[in-house]
Amino acid sequence: MTAPSVRDEAERDHEAIMKRLVGVEFAWDYRRSMIDLVFMKGLAAPRISGTIAANRYLQARPQKRYDDTSIMMIELVKHGHSSVRGAQMLERMNQVHARFHIRQDDYLYILTSCMFEPIRWNARFGWRPFTEVEKYANYCFWREIGKRMHLTEIPDGFEACEQFNLDYERTRLGRTQSSVALAAVLFGLLESWMPRLVRPLVRPGLSALVDDAILACFDLPPAARWLKWLVPRVLRLRARALRIWPRRRRPAFHVDRPLRSYPAGYTVPELGPPDDWTAERGAATRPSPAASSKQAGA
Numbered sequence: 001m002t003a004p005s006v007r008d009e010a011e012r013d014h015e016a017i018m019k020r021l022v023g024v025e026f027a028w029d030y031r032r033s034m035i036d037l038v039f040m041k042g043l044a045a046p047r048i049s050g051t052i053a054a055n056r057y058l059q060a061r062p063q064k065r066y067d068d069t070s071i072m073m074i075e076l077v078k079h080g081h082s083s084v085r086g087a088q089m090l091e092r093m094n095q096v097h098a099r100f101h102i103r104q105d106d107y108l109y110i111l112t113s114c115m116f117e118p119i120r121w122n123a124r125f126g127w128r129p130f131t132e133v134e135k136y137a138n139y140c141f142w143r144e145i146g147k148r149m150h151l152t153e154i155p156d157g158f159e160a161c162e163q164f165n166l167d168y169e170r171t172r173l174g175r176t177q178s179s180v181a182l183a184a185v186l187f188g189l190l191e192s193w194m195p196r197l198v199r200p201l202v203r204p205g206l207s208a209l210v211d212d213a214i215l216a217c218f219d220l221p222p223a224a225r226w227l228k229w230l231v232p233r234v235l236r237l238r239a240r241a242l243r244i245w246p247r248r249r250r251p252a253f254h255v256d257r258p259l260r261s262y263p264a265g266y267t268v269p270e271l272g273p274p275d276d277w278t279a280e281r282g283a284a285t286r287p288s289p290a291a292s293s294k295q296a297g298a
Helices: 006-023 028-045 045-054 061-081 083-098 104-125 132-148 156-170 175-193 199-207 212-217 225-244 279-286 287-294
Strands: none
Touching: 006 061, 006 132, 006 212, 006 279, 028 045, 028 104, 045 104, 061 083, 061 156, 061 175, 104 132, 104 156, 104 225, 132 156, 132 225, 156 279, 175 199, 175 212, 279 287
16 A cells, blocks of 8 residues: 555656656666567557557558657656647547547556556666655556546556556457567567667567566567576666666656657657558558668668
């Protein structure tokens, strides 16, 4: 049960707390947990992966689809949900989602994953543990985003949201053709960012950080035991080094530098599929992830 003083501070200051955590203290960790892991786990949900696959935007433009998602999430944190810029991002997000029939519990799975994946990652690999206020601020921030997405069934409280997330993962995830196909696109994209010699290590390395049940949704085998031993230890070694490394003092949001899809910057209306996007158009334009990354200015 969260202490009243913790709740009060997090409720009051959650926007500022999230901006500090994501922009200053744990920028890399949030990109891996709040963006990469949440993106990946969403593909393991049959209804979510089915909707994404039918739209064919991820298959056709994987780098832009990834960048658009990360931009909207990071911009919301950087500016706050109560800001004018945050309202613009939420309006665009709601416009994109309105094109699809998405059930409340699928929205809530992604929302609660944004709340709790960074907390779980921090418990394993953070250079320092989150305080109780910081954990509750993660929850408060994404709860407020959910309200502004007009979600009416958000579980009541931190513990209830966490339980919803765990129950959904236990009962709703599963292997489908769309989950297998889209995971291959996502892993291909992540590999395309790496030097050629390193690319074969990306899939096994990520598999060492993901539960076997999630891997099964993608038709991927469990990681080798030695990788399950090695990869977490490398990340904990990174955390130990960061404890003695000079602290970052200023925000370093990755949206503040040129992105692969937007080397010259972006505007809010550019985010998400074009208004005239169709699945047929996606089927006609399917570059490989590596080609997409190269064309976008990687």
